[in-house]
Amino acid sequence: MRVLAVLAVVVIPLAAGATALVPWRQWAGWATTVANGTVLALGILLAVDTAHHHAIVAAGGALRADALSSFMVVVIGAVALLTSWQAVRYLQGEVERGRSSRRHASLYIVLVQVFVSCMLLAVLAADLGVMWVAVEATTIATTFLVGHRRTDGALEASWKYVIICSVGIALAFLGTVLVYFAALHVGGHAVGGGHVVAGGRTAAQGVGVLDWTSLMAHAHQLDPGVMRLAMALIVLGYGTKVGLTPMHSWLPDAHSQAPAPVSALMSGVLLSVAFYAILRFKAIADGALGHDYTRVLLVVLGLGSLLVAASLLIAQRDYKRMLAYSSVEHMGLIALGAAAGSSLAIAAVLLHILGHALAKTVLFLTSGEIMQVEGTSEIARVSALVSRRPALGGIFGVGLVALLGLPPFSLFVSELTMVRAEVAVGLGWVAAVSLVLMAVVFAAMTAHGRHLLLGGASPTDRAAPSPRVVTIPLVAALVACAAIGVVAWPLQSLLHAAARVVAG
Amino acid sequence: MSAALYVDALDLGAGAVLVCAVTTLWRRDLRANVSLLATQGVALGAVAGVQAARTGDAGLAVVAVLVLAAKGIAIPKLLSAVVRRDPRSRETAPLVNVPASLVAAGMLVVVAFLASSRLTALLPGSTARLAPLGLATVLVGFLVLVIRRKAVSQIIGLLLVDNGIALVAFVLTAGVPLVVELGASLDVLLVVVVLRLLAARMHTRFGPVDPDQLRELHD
Numbered sequence: 001m002r003v004l005a006v007l008a009v010v011v012i013p014l015a016a017g018a019t020a021l022v023p024w025r026q027w028a029g030w031a032t033t034v035a036n037g038t039v040l041a042l043g044i045l046l047a048v049d050t051a052h053h054h055a056i057v058a059a060g061g062a063l064r065a066d067a068l069s070s071f072m073v074v075v076i077g078a079v080a081l082l083t084s085w086q087a088v089r090y091l092q093g094e095v096e097r098g099r100s101s102r103r104h105a106s107l108y109i110v111l112v113q114v115f116v117s118c119m120l121l122a123v124l125a126a127d128l129g130v131m132w133v134a135v136e137a138t139t140i141a142t143t144f145l146v147g148h149r150r151t152d153g154a155l156e157a158s159w160k161y162v163i164i165c166s167v168g169i170a171l172a173f174l175g176t177v178l179v180y181f182a183a184l185h186v187g188g189h190a191v192g193g194g195h196v197v198a199g200g201r202t203a204a205q206g207v208g209v210l211d212w213t214s215l216m217a218h219a220h221q222l223d224p225g226v227m228r229l230a231m232a233l234i235v236l237g238y239g240t241k242v243g244l245t246p247m248h249s250w251l252p253d254a255h256s257q258a259p260a261p262v263s264a265l266m267s268g269v270l271l272s273v274a275f276y277a278i279l280r281f282k283a284i285a286d287g288a289l290g291h292d293y294t295r296v297l298l299v300v301l302g303l304g305s306l307l308v309a310a311s312l313l314i315a316q317r318d319y320k321r322m323l324a325y326s327s328v329e330h331m332g333l334i335a336l337g338a339a340a341g342s343s344l345a346i347a348a349v350l351l352h353i354l355g356h357a358l359a360k361t362v363l364f365l366t367s368g369e370i371m372q373v374e375g376t377s378e379i380a381r382v383s384a385l386v387s388r389r390p391a392l393g394g395i396f397g398v399g400l401v402a403l404l405g406l407p408p409f410s411l412f413v414s415e416l417t418m419v420r421a422e423v424a425v426g427l428g429w430v431a432a433v434s435l436v437l438m439a440v441v442f443a444a445m446t447a448h449g450r451h452l453l454l455g456g457a458s459p460t461d462r463a464a465p466s467p468r469v470v471t472i473p474l475v476a477a478l479v480a481c482a483a484i485g486v487v488a489w490p491l492q493s494l495l496h497a498a499a500r501v502v503a504g
Numbered sequence: 505m506s507a508a509l510y511v512d513a514l515d516l517g518a519g520a521v522l523v524c525a526v527t528t529l530w531r532r533d534l535r536a537n538v539s540l541l542a543t544q545g546v547a548l549g550a551v552a553g554v555q556a557a558r559t560g561d562a563g564l565a566v567v568a569v570l571v572l573a574a575k576g577i578a579i580p581k582l583l584s585a586v587v588r589r590d591p592r593s594r595e596t597a598p599l600v601n602v603p604a605s606l607v608a609a610g611m612l613v614v615v616a617f618l619a620s621s622r623l624t625a626l627l628p629g630s631t632a633r634l635a636p637l638g639l640a641t642v643l644v645g646f647l648v649l650v651i652r653r654k655a656v657s658q659i660i661g662l663l664l665v666d667n668g669i670a671l672v673a674f675v676l677t678a679g680v681p682l683v684v685e686l687g688a689s690l691d692v693l694l695v696v697v698v699l700r701l702l703a704a705r706m707h708t709r710f711g712p713v714d715p716d717q718l719r720e721l722h723d
Contacts (some may be wrong), residue, residue, distance in 0.1 A: 129680055129681060129684030130683065130684060132684070136691040139695070140694045140698055143698050155702065156721055157721060160715075160721075162698060163658055167649065167662060170666055170669055173669055173688060177672055177673045177680060178623070178672075180677055181623070181632075185626055185627065210681060210684065223626055226626060252721075252723070253721040256721070312723055321723070
């Protein structure tokens with residue numbers, strides 16, 4: 001039964017995507033919403049199970065769900081549910097306005113479901129090579145989603161996105177090859193057992209060598225020289241997909257040009273799925289090299305990301321790009337938390353991934369609605385949303401409060417815990433610098449948010465039809481984010497079990 | 505075949521992969537670049553084939569055939585279709601001129617040898633000593649990506665990076681596990697298809713404009 005659940009998690013989104021192979025009908029959109037909701041439910045089921053028991057293995061050992069994987073399935077399921085709910089309205093609107101043909105709309109559904117499925121495969125794959133294949137496949141699935149609006153900007157963004165992410169992820173593949181090489185030559189024996197022919201593979205064809213559990217079991221025997229090179233490539237490679245500076249340049253373009261539900265999926269979960277890959281490899285590298293090597297890499301990239309995000313947020317003119325740079329900031333914070341690497345720090349990182357996913361999804365989805373009714377994504381031309389469009393402005397405002405890490409939302413707890421964990425492992429100066437940069441980001445985003453929500457009514461205030469926001473799921477997401485912040489009990493055992501997986 | 509012959513064949517194939525990469529920097533004619541890419545794909549397939557024969561690995565033999573078909577034939581065909589549509593199929597204004605980029609390539613080869621000293625030291629006397637050639641190909645691919653501006657040139661740079669990585673995998677470990685290899689090859693093929701579609705879309709929308717000249721999105 002539990003094994004079936006693991007399989008179903010990967011297959012259900014794909015199956016729902018197949019229903020949309022016929023030209024767009026609203027029921028196909030609802031079918032994907034139901035499917036993604038099922039993924040969330042199954043994810044919670046798996047999480048309850050793996051938080052107290054051992055990992056679940058399925059599909060002949062190809063899929064493996066431990067507490068960390070299950071946690072990621074929950075995050076992916078939650079964001080996928082929210083975005084596909086919203087996408088039904090978005091696509092219906094596009095089709096009714098004649099901006100999108102029915103076939104084009106159904107292509108969107110199919111690609112999004114493939115995208116979600118690939119992310120689920122990435123977090124459930126037992127083999128780190130298969131995980132790479134799945135992460136790279138997300139790039140392919142999302143390219144046309146970024147370019148879905150078929151404007152000049154969308155085309156430019158999707159070109160940049162594929163080129164930069166493919167090159168980045170190619171580096172991660174080279175890193176994976178080197179880890180495989182190191183694993184094949186542990187004292188002349190492959191990790192999977194059997195004798196190695198020089199430069200060749202074992203009789204077992206190298207099957208299982210890239211399996212995460214066997215790599216972890218032999219981590220201390222891996223050649224440190226090879227692992228140093230491999231880990232640098234992996235952090236840079238997957239870091240490109242995470243959006244860490246200096247490889248972040250695709251991110252603001254792609255996130256601002258994609259349709260809002262796609263931006264939410266990319267920012268809310270795709271970045272974190274790539275970071276999940278770094279966490280898995282970090283656990284192996286820590287075994288082979290000790291904590292310091294990966295820590296230095298992550299501190300440099302994390303602080304760089306915070307610095308770039310802070311400086312570009314100050315004078316930001318576009319609210320979708322503002323949200324995109326805020327993703328760079330949060331990924332930087334997560335990298336710093338992972339650099340600390342203690343069990344507490346990793347638990348906080350995971351909580352932050354969940355909180356960021358919920359808050360950012362709500363913000364991107366509402367910003368999509370704002371853009372539809374206001375007709376612009378410029379901050380200067382949108383103001384007084386709270387009085388003009390109370391529902392939309394209210395949700396955006398509360399989302400912003402959550403994203404900025406104010407209590408009672410869970411980001412407050414996770415940011416505080418990450419900082420504490422950094423200080424505890426002797427990274428006090430890193431914590432101090434990150435707090436200063438977070439203050440800059442806070443001030444910049446508060447100023448922009450104030451203008452958007454409360455600023456004087458803009459002269460260009462047109463009487464656009466009031467949007468029928470899908471308020472229920474968005475409010476539910478914010479309530480969940482706050483509830484987790486106040487009472488972490490439903491998650492506590494899961495977070496600690498998940499943190500133990502990679503923090504020893 | 506004798507062991508020495510295998511080694512010679514591997515040396516030749518791996519050398520050819522790097523030579524094709526460096527020659528790409530030298531030639532600015534895009535047609536020539538695409539045929540160099542095809543040659544490189546064939547050389548890469550040959551390296552995989554020789555490794556398969558040497559280790560008696562049937563899975564790797566399948567991979568060798570696939571590499572030959574995808575990187576030697578299919579991908580170059582896709583690219584030459586794009587090149588043919590562009591009347592001035594030359595890289596007219598690379599950011600760095602040809603002599604300077606060749607000097608840079610020479611330095612990158614040295615860097616590759618230094619960076620991979622640890623890899624070759626782990627298994628002295630094996631085919632692992634060819635890994636620096638793959639790494640150098642990766643670095644030259646990066647150089648092409650940075651200094652060339654045409655859409656097709658950027659795709660070629662990406663493929664050079666990818667071929668270099670494949671070469672490293674073939675000489676270090678006789679390829680990664682079959683399922684990973686197949687998945688990775690499929691991904692690369694799809695990326696090229698996607699890029700080709702985007703390049704065609706850019707061509708119809710903007711005319712013969714380089715992606716470099718698109719400057720709508722910035723801060």
